[in-house]
Amino acid sequence: MKKTLVSLLATLLALPALAHTDGSAHAHLSSFWSGALHPLTGPDHLAAMLAVGVWSAMALRQPLGAPLAFAGSLLIGAVIAMSTGWAMPALEASITVSLAVLGLLVALRTNMPTAAGAATAAILAFSHGAAHGLELSGAAALAGMVVSTLALHAAGLALGWKLRQSPTLLRALLGASAAALALARLGGVA
Incomplete structure (x- = not known):
């Protein structure tokens, strides 16, 4: 289990950072596969999607509710941005806050209804x-992104179920790694 966690953390740290400020750098992403691979290339999205699954498995009575809600809201946000070109105010700050919150939810194993x-x-x-909506174009890319998101949630759920009986320190370190990524984003490192 320790090797799995270390490998996961090393993967997150080794991935390149992507800025989400205007979407122009990624507007060419229009195929299903480019949409499916895109969430895997940014440590912020990857960490958030895995953290949702881990937290859900460790702390929620019905662990599928949060991942499905995350994927649904992700889809709504993407459709709005894709169809209107709307750039959400404070987009980068919102992503950073989401990482910090998700990291804390995992680290503290926060239970809620x-x-x-x-x-x-x-x-x-x-x-x-x-x-993602600013970075992708077309329904195929959007479908790929949602499928990839659900797969990352499933991987997070599997990891979370394995971590249910693990030492508190291990869970805290995993959550702290997502929160540390948020701090790295604030410092311009990720």
């Missing part, structure tokens, strides 16, 4: 969707 967990995930996901 199913509806509150789903609402929290949905609120945190919207900015990620708005960022």
